Amino acid sequence: MNFFLQGLTMGIAYDAPIGLANLFVINAALTQSRKKSLLTALIIIFFDVTLAFACFFGIGAIMKKFEWLQLIILLVGSLIVIFMGINLLRSQTNDISSSQNEMTIFKTISSAFVVIWFNPQAIIDGSMMLGAFQVTLPNYSYPIFIAGVGIASAVWFILLSFIVSKFKDKFNAKVLRIINLICGVIIILYGGKLLFNFFDLLLG
Template identity: 40%
Template structure:
């Protein structure tokens, strides 16, 4: 059951999304020793969301359309703001700027925002893990959820380590374009979320 949770979570977390883009940019734009605490915070935030979803938040969201609408609208605005920040940092990106990284407080706050201000992740994770919880016996719950949490740790820390070690060998223009593409994707995703919120009202 541990392996089942591990493989399922790896399949989910490996897709391109807000958290992966954030962890990717964090590893590229900050020295490895400063990137680690931010990655740990992303993992904590993701673990908190997973546990909340697994133990009941999905039922609340599925039962209240207004709650879902608020999450989509507010989250969409925050996602656009995050994307704009990535684009703005790309405009002045220099590898040497790793000597003057983002303030740690801001990085840690953003680590929580990319998880808990991502409405699609909240809704999808809550509904999926809420449904999965109903298929497990009490004895299967602990090994399954431990596997899920282990997978996200392996993935996030692995990305940070690999990129942190390889970024000095990558062309500076490549790293700059990574930021530009990431910021653009995130902003478009935020616009999509706002559009979904509008369609829920119409």
């Protein structure tokens, strides 16, 4: 139970800071039906848990070893993230809901995949956090610990989606537009940071 609780608390610490995944879930909860926003949260959970598994077992070390892999992920990831942010900024107040509700399942899955897996900094940070912790654990505790991390991810994103969805009706169209703009700007800044890291790595 101790290892499970350690995984649970580590998982919350891993997911709680505001990042692209949280913004993605918040935006979906604000602009989609509750059913579809929950589906979006479940898709994010799947990719988040698989990334946590990969970090725990050392994918960050592989990325550090192969610089070309970092470059590809940084470039493609930054451009797609910036494009996502621009789309949010371009959406009009009266079509925030309708445009998002038209997202196909494929687009939701591909966007969630990019948000989680095309952020090298998150992969490396996650590897340092989870991978470093792995060294302190006995081998037999790995499944228990990583199960705690996975459950923390599920609880966090489902709760976040539910709470935002529950209270979104209290926001009028103007407030939704402002939130959308804020999310869009932050996402573009994330993408810009990834692009800067790409050129820094390329020229360094």
